[in-house]
Structure formats: structure tokens, C-alpha cells
Amino acid sequence: MNGMLTLRDKLEAGMFAVTGELGPPRGCDGDVVRKKAGMLRGVVDAVNITDNQTAIVRMSSIAASVICMQEGVEPVMQMTVRDRNRIALQSDLLGGAALGIRNVLCLSGDHQSFGDQPGARGVNDIDSIQLVYTANRMCNGKKILHSEEQLVSAPDLFIGAACNPFAEPKEFRPMRLKKKIDAGARFIQTQCIYDVHAFREFMKKIVDMGLHKKSYILAGVMPLKSAGMADYLNAKVPGVVVPQPIIERIKGVPKDRAAAEGIEICCEIIDELKNIDGVNGIHIMAIEWEHRVREIVERAKLKV
Amino acid sequence: MIVAELKLYDEIKSYLEGCSSVLVAGCGSCTSICHSGGLRETESVASWLRSDTGMKVRSIIIERQCDNEFVAEIEHVLSGVDAVLSLGCGAGVQMIAEMYQGIRVYPGLNTKFVGTTHDRGIFIERCRSCGNCKLGSTAGICPLTRCAKGLQNGPCGGSENGMCETGDGRECAWCLIIERMKAQGRLDELYRFTEPVIWSGQVPGRYNWGIGVK
Ligand code: SF4
Numbered sequence A: 001m002n003g004m005l006t007l008r009d010k011l012e013a014g015m016f017a018v019t020g021e022l023g024p025p026r027g028c029d030g031d032v033v034r035k036k037a038g039m040l041r042g043v044v045d046a047v048n049i050t051d052n053q054t055a056i057v058r059m060s061s062i063a064a065s066v067i068c069m070q071e072g073v074e075p076v077m078q079m080t081v082r083d084r085n086r087i088a089l090q091s092d093l094l095g096g097a098a099l100g101i102r103n104v105l106c107l108s109g110d111h112q113s114f115g116d117q118p119g120a121r122g123v124n125d126i127d128s129i130q131l132v133y134t135a136n137r138m139c140n141g142k143k144i145l146h147s148e149e150q151l152v153s154a155p156d157l158f159i160g161a162a163c164n165p166f167a168e169p170k171e172f173r174p175m176r177l178k179k180k181i182d183a184g185a186r187f188i189q190t191q192c193i194y195d196v197h198a199f200r201e202f203m204k205k206i207v208d209m210g211l212h213k214k215s216y217i218l219a220g221v222m223p224l225k226s227a228g229m230a231d232y233l234n235a236k237v238p239g240v241v242v243p244q245p246i247i248e249r250i251k252g253v254p255k256d257r258a259a260a261e262g263i264e265i266c267c268e269i270i271d272e273l274k275n276i277d278g279v280n281g282i283h284i285m286a287i288e289w290e291h292r293v294r295e296i297v298e299r300a301k302l303k304v
Numbered sequence B: 001m002i003v004a005e006l007k008l009y010d011e012i013k014s015y016l017e018g019c020s021s022v023l024v025a026g027c028g029s030c031t032s033i034c035h036s037g038g039l040r041e042t043e044s045v046a047s048w049l050r051s052d053t054g055m056k057v058r059s060i061i062i063e064r065q066c067d068n069e070f071v072a073e074i075e076h077v078l079s080g081v082d083a084v085l086s087l088g089c090g091a092g093v094q095m096i097a098e099m100y101q102g103i104r105v106y107p108g109l110n111t112k113f114v115g116t117t118h119d120r121g122i123f124i125e126r127c128r129s130c131g132n133c134k135l136g137s138t139a140g141i142c143p144l145t146r147c148a149k150g151l152q153n154g155p156c157g158g159s160e161n162g163m164c165e166t167g168d169g170r171e172c173a174w175c176l177i178i179e180r181m182k183a184q185g186r187l188d189e190l191y192r193f194t195e196p197v198i199w200s201g202q203v204p205g206r207y208n209w210g211i212g213v214k
């Protein structure tokens, strides 16, 4: 953290921001969160705390967010609509705010069939855009969904949403982003970008639509650890595309050098993303690689 | 139609243990059409039970098990029967159980969904009975039923080549919706925000007192 500046302060002051990611453990050991938070403290402006990512049961995002704050790291509480209905979601927005959480990222969440509870009934009572709308109604309209009564104490959360510029149908993506922003998303974190050219084209449309003036856009990156990971992302992770030249580059180095090459590629990508019109920050997704984030931030000259 | 599947024989048999006389009741409507509770299925379940257990097994087809007037017609075959095995949907099972409260009624089918017939023998889910149909705004494709996440404001970030991120072979409902809306020159309608669904059809007990006109 930069003095007392929050993620929101920095973005609103027109400063470039960097966010990271932290995956809570599959257990109740708070020290795991503390240790990871320690690796990210002072390195990034805020850290996304994932919400049962890949639909695997883990320590709750709200609890891990609070532990992060105790460690001096500002959390972005992720919230998926997969596991909670509108009552629970709103209640957790209030509860999270009461605990001091300032940022929330509204997501659909990975489908439960990917995780360890494939027989679970997905809640999906409202969708991710409706969650943005609900959070915005609560924070800025001071009202609970379906109620006209004014809240006596409404939270003041910085509301975010995700965007995948590369998913199909491509022509609909800018409009879907606009829907999220119109619903109240003040910051956007994108899916990880490997194809900078395609992202640049996407951002041109976003700038033409004026969306960069209504919301802060943080471009997502994910360092590759190995050639196998690149293949896996392409084959198995919906909506992620690693272009062939990058795969070949990482395949071209000896195995024990692959991770370093991955970081090198990541830094080069960040370098290009930084200079794209409408990009206000970088979101580094390096789950289980939290200890390498400092190196990436330093080498890519992302001064926090 | 309501689409249902025949339960495994062992499960059916386990329900009927200790019975000496059973009536297997098929249904002449939905479950006949989806080949799970029609004449053929009813007779074959009855003959398995007969040959395998030695129970006295009779069979009958009720024209519509979910209709009290048709279910009233089976009264004459119920004397001496310990249990009814219904090959109707869950509504049919409940209709019989309600009208003949002294007799045990067991389901022989697993009721799956409200769907349509495609190729012969292929039935596809099409409606989750949300209670507030909005099909007009999505070109007749139901995202609550056909999108794996029931999204109402457009596709998630996982669709690829028109397929859903679940990778279970289903098409992405939102890709289909966008395509059809585009073909109808209505894509701009999808740019509007859709408010949260009022799931009146999904609140258990909501319609216990019924709906309709007297
Ligand atoms: S909108 Fe509701 S009623 Fe209409 S098809 Fe979908 S689930 Fe069924």
C-alpha cells in the first residue's frame, strides 16, 4: 500500500494501480492466508480474495479478506452468485462492509461441475450483472433489492466486475462490459491476456464507447510456469487463449528455465498493456505463486 | 411434456418387498410419449415383477394420471392391492396417493424435466417452470433452463466455439440467443439490463392452493 491510499483512492486520483490474487486454503488455517498476504504486502495495491475458486470448497472469501486486512493488505472480496441467493449476498455485502472490507468483485463463478461438489445445486438466483446492480443499489441508492426503504447505514463499497475480452461471441463482449458498467461497476479486471494484439483491438472499441471514462480497467495477466501450463490453459480453461508463438517460446527453453521465461513473457506483456489507452492498472493472477509477484512487479517497473 | 425415466429395477423391487399384490399403473400421456410409462413399459415392468417375485401383479394404463377424473376410474381394480407402482410423473404419483390414501403408492420413474421431443427417443429440457416466462425477450430460447448458470444478461466468459464452458457437450444458450436475436434484427434488445427473476414457480408450496378459473 502506498501510504494510506486505497485502491479506489489511487484509481480515482488517476494513478496506475496493481492488484494481485490470493486463494484461500482448503482448510481453516489462517496462517496460510497470513503467509501469502505477507508476500503481497507492499507489493500490490490490493489483493483479490477468491470465492471458492474452480468450485472447490475453501475458506470463505469474507474470512480470508479479514485476515488479509489484519496483515495490512487491502482485500478485494470476490463474490460469486453460484453459492448464495440474493438474501445471503446482500447480507454478506453488509457484513463484509461492517468488517471493513472496501472492495467487492461480482462474478458468475466457475460452474460447480468443475469442482469437488459436482452434485451441488448451483444457486444462480441472480446473475453477476444483477449482483453489480444489487451492490450499487445498496451502496449508492441506499436500498435493499425489492425495497424502497432507505438503509440507515449503507455501505460504501468500491464495486468491480470481471470481463473476458476473448470469449465468444466476441461482438457481444464490449456490450456486455457496458451493461456491467451501466449497472454500477466502477472497476473492471479482465481475464488473463496473452494476445496483446487482440486486447488492443478490444480496448479501441471500449475507448470509442467511452467506457474507460466510466470505469477503471485493470488488464489481467497470469505468468506461465511451464509449457504444460500453457497447453492446459488453452485446452481446459474456458475463455483463455495462449497464442502459439508464446507456447513455442516457453517450449524452446530448458525445463528448469521455463518459469523464468514465463515471468519474462509476463513482464513483456505488462509493458505493452501499460501503454494501451484506457488501461488504468494491472491485475496479476498468480495463485500458488504469490512469492513471485514481487519479482514481476519490480521487473515490469510497476511501482506501487 | 413432462419427461421421466424408468428407475432401475432393483430400486423398484426394493419398494415392493413384502407385498403380495401390486398394481402397476402406467400413464397414457407424457410418460407414454417419452417411453417411460406407456403400455409397453408398464407391461414389461409388470412381467419382470411377476416372474421375479411371484407376487400377484396387475397392470393398467390411466389415460392421464395427473387428472382426478381419470384416476377415479381405477377404483375397481384396487381391491386387494397392497401397493401401486406408478409409472406416471411425480404429479401422477401424488394424484393416485391422494385419491386412495389407504394404499401405498411408489414411484417407478424419476421425473426429469419439462421438455420437447427431438429425434425419436431424444428428449431435451426446455423449461424450469420459473413462474414468470420471459421467452419473448430471448427469441424463444430459455436461458434459465439452457444456460448452465441461468444467466439473464448475456453469456459468461467461458463460451467457446458456441459450446458451454461446462464442456459436457451442451451448446452455449447465450450464443444461440445472440445468433437468433441478430437474425431477427433485435440484438440491441439484449443490451438492456434484465432485472432479477421473480422465481415464483420455484418457491416450494407456492402453488399448493392451485391456480385456475372456476
Ligand atoms: S422463462 Fe421460465 S417459464 Fe419460460 S421457458 Fe424459461 S423457465 Fe420456463
Ligand code: SF4
Pocket: B146, B147, B148, B149, B150, B151, B154, B155, B156, B157, B158, B159, B160, B163, B164, B165, B166, B171, B172, B173, B174, B175
Ligand atoms: S458458456 Fe454459455 S451456456 Fe455455459 S454457462 Fe456460460 S453463458 Fe451459460
